Amino acid sequence: MSIELSMTIEDLKIDFEHLPGDGPLDETDVSLRAYLANLSESHLREYNAAWSDDRVIEWDGNFRNDGVLMLVCCERDVDVREFRTVLERHLAYRLTVEDE
Numbered sequence: 001m002s003i004e005l006s007m008t009i010e011d012l013k014i015d016f017e018h019l020p021g022d023g024p025l026d027e028t029d030v031s032l033r034a035y036l037a038n039l040s041e042s043h044l045r046e047y048n049a050a051w052s053d054d055r056v057i058e059w060d061g062n063f064r065n066d067g068v069l070m071l072v073c074c075e076r077d078v079d080v081r082e083f084r085t086v087l088e089r090h091l092a093y094r095l096t097v098e099d100e
Contacts, residue, residue, distance in 0.1 A: 028074040032083070035062075035071060036090045044091060053080045 025033075036044075047059065057063040057080055062070050069078040 026075055028071065028076050028078060029086075031071045031073045032069070032078055032086055033090065035069075036087060037094075041094075044094070047087065047091065049084075049088060053084075056080055056084060 022029075047056075051059065053067075057067065060069070060083070063080065064070055067079055069080075069083055071078060
């Protein structure tokens with residue numbers, strides 16, 4: 001008996017919008033995670049947790065003048081503190097998975 005397995009690249013993609021251990025997510029949570037999932041690995045590897053909030057905002061380049069991240073489909077504002085928290089969790093998971 002033989003079993004044929006056919007997987008596409010899409011089947012192998014990891015869902016970085018819903019990480020293991022994520023609790024309930026609102027629309028803004030998913031939008032933020034989707035935004036991070038679309039950032040290049042090389043850009044993400046530049047990030048330094050020791051940077052000031054202003055440096056993070058400059059590095060990302062997608063924050064408004066009032067310090068809020070520009071996202072589509074969001075119910076609430078994402079400030080740099082929330083951005084960093086989610087980014088660092090995303091990095092810990094994504095870079096570990098991609099290094100395997």
